[in-house]
Amino acid sequence: MNLGNALYVTFILTVVQMIPMFAMIWIGIIAAGGLLKKKQDQPPLIRQEDTNFGIIICAHNEENAIGNLFESIAVQHYDPRKIHVFLLADHCTDHTVEIGMKYPFVTAFERKDGESTGKGAVLHWGLEQILRTKEGKSADAFAVIDADNVLKKDFLSRMDRKLREGNPIVQGNRLGGQPYRSIVTKWYTMYWACYTVFFSYAREKLGLSAFLTGTGFAVEADILRREGWNTNTITEDVEFSIDNILKGRRVAFCVDAVLYDEQPWQFRVMLNQISRWCTGGYQVLREYGKYLMPWEKSEIRFIQRFDTLMLLLMGPCSWIVAILSLLNRIVMIFNLSLYFFVPFAFASLLGTIGVYVGVLGTLRYNRIGRRKIGILAIVTFPIFLWVYMLCSIKTCFFPTRKWIKVEHQSIDTIQR
Numbered sequence: 333m334n335l336g337n338a339l340y341v342t343f344i345l346t347v348v349q350m351i352p353m354f355a356m357i358w359i360g361i362i363a364a365g366g367l368l369k370k371k372q373d374q375p376p377l378i379r380q381e382d383t384n385f386g387i388i389i390c391a392h393n394e395e396n397a398i399g400n401l402f403e404s405i406a407v408q409h410y411d412p413r414k415i416h417v418f419l420l421a422d423h424c425t426d427h428t429v430e431i432g433m434k435y436p437f438v439t440a441f442e443r444k445d446g447e448s449t450g451k452g453a454v455l456h457w458g459l460e461q462i463l464r465t466k467e468g469k470s471a472d473a474f475a476v477i478d479a480d481n482v483l484k485k486d487f488l489s490r491m492d493r494k495l496r497e498g499n500p501i502v503q504g505n506r507l508g509g510q511p512y513r514s515i516v517t518k519w520y521t522m523y524w525a526c527y528t529v530f531f532s533y534a535r536e537k538l539g540l541s542a543f544l545t546g547t548g549f550a551v552e553a554d555i556l557r558r559e560g561w562n563t564n565t566i567t568e569d570v571e572f573s574i575d576n577i578l579k580g581r582r583v584a585f586c587v588d589a590v591l592y593d594e595q596p597w598q599f600r601v602m603l604n605q606i607s608r609w610c611t612g613g614y615q616v617l618r619e620y621g622k623y624l625m626p627w628e629k630s631e632i633r634f635i636q637r638f639d640t641l642m643l644l645l646m647g648p649c650s651w652i653v654a655i656l657s658l659l660n661r662i663v664m665i666f667n668l669s670l671y672f673f674v675p676f677a678f679a680s681l682l683g684t685i686g687v688y689v690g691v692l693g694t695l696r697y698n699r700i701g702r703r704k705i706g707i708l709a710i711v712t713f714p715i716f717l718w719v720y721m722l723c724s725i726k727t728c729f730f731p732t733r734k735w736i737k738v739e740h741q742s743i744d745t746i747q748r
Contacts, residue, residue, distance in 0.1 A: 366534020386471035452568030490589035518709035567612025
C-alpha cells in the first residue's frame with residue numbers, strides 16, 4: 333500500500349471510529365459532570381409515615397448463604413413491625429425454606445411447576461402470591477434482594493428516606509462481598525466500585541436515571557400492583573429500568589444504602605455471568621432501542637432518553653471502536669512512519685492511566701482496602717474489561733440461550 337492510500341485508509345478509519353466512540357465520550361461527560369456537581373441537600377419528605385417494606389427474596393437452593401441475609405434483616409435499624417420478607421423458593425431441593433421459616437417475619441412460597449428460568453419468571457409468579465397476603469396488601473414498597481446478600485444495618489432506613497422523598501424506584505449501593513477471596517472477586521469489587529461512582533451516583537446527582545443492578549432495589553408497591561413484573565429478557569433488571577424510564581419514571585440511586593453481594597470467584601463462572609449480562613443487553617436494545625431514538629415523539633426528556641440509549645450502546649460501541657482502532661494501528665505500523673503512530677499510542681497510554689486513577693479513586697470513596705485488593709489485581713484489572721468486551725463480541729453473534737445458576741457460599745457478616 334503506497335503512502336497516499338495508507339493515509340486515506342487511516343483517515344477513513346479514524347472518522348468511522350469517531351461515530352461509535354461518541355457513546356463512550358458521552359458516558360465520560362456524564363461521569364465527569366456528576367463528579368464535579370456539588371452534592372445537594374436532602375429534599376423534603378413527601379410522605380411522613382415510615383415505609384412498610386415487603387422484602388422479596390428469590391432463591392434456588394441457597395441454604396449455604398441465605399441465613400446471613402435473614403440475620404442482616406433481623407438487625408436492621410428499622411421498626412421490625414414494618415418489615416416482612418417473602419421468600420420465593422424456586423425448585424429448591426435443599427433446606428432453604430426450612431431456614432427461612434425459622435424467622436417469624438418470613439412467609440415462604442414454593443414454586444415447583446415449570447422450569448427454573450431465572451429471576452424474572454420467579455418475580456412474575458411470586459408477585460401474584462404475595463399480593464394475596466395481608467402483608468402484601470399493606471406494603472408501601474417492595475425491596476428485591478438476592479439470597480446471597482448481606483445488608484448494612486441502616487440499609488432499609490436509607491432506602492425509606494429516598495422513597496419518601498418521592499422516588500418511586502430506588503437502587504441501593506451494591507458492593508462486592510468477600511472482595512479479597514480471589515483475583516476474580518477483586519476485579520468484580522473494582523468493577524462495582526467504579527459502576528457505583530461513575531454510572532449510578534453521577535446520574536443521581538445530575539437528575540438522570542440510573543439502572544437497576546439486579547439486587548438491592550425498591551419499587552413502590554402501587555406500581556407492581558398495577559403493572560406486575562413482566563420482563564422477558566435474561567437481564568430483567570435492565571429491562572424493568574428502561575420500561576419504567578419510558579413510562580416517565582426515574583430510577584433513583586441511594587449511595588448511602590449499602591448492601592454486600594457475593595461475587596463469582598472462578599474465571600469460568602465470571603465468563604458465564606458476563607455473557608448473560610451482554611446477551612440481555614442486546615435483547616433489551618433490540619426490544620426498546622427504537623423507542624429511545626432522538627426522532628421518536630415522547631414526553632420524556634430528550635437528555636434522559638439519549639443517555640439511556642448511550643448506556644445500552646456502550647457495550648457494542650466499545651468493541652467496534654477497539655476493532656477499528658486495531659485496524660488503524662496495523663495500517664500505521666506497516667505503511668506509515670512511526671510519527672503517525674505516536675499520537676495514538678500516547679492517547680492509549682492516557683486512557684490506561686485514566687482507568688487506574690478511576691479505580692483507585694473509587695476504591696477510596698467506597699472505603700475498600702487498596703492494599704488488600706493488591707497491586708496484582710489492580711494492574712490486571714484491564715483484563716476484566718477486555719474479557720467483558722470479548723463476551724460482548726461473542727454474544728452479539730452467539731447469545732447465551734440458557735440461564736445458568738451461580739453457586740453461592742456465604743458472605744462474612746463482619747462486613748456489615
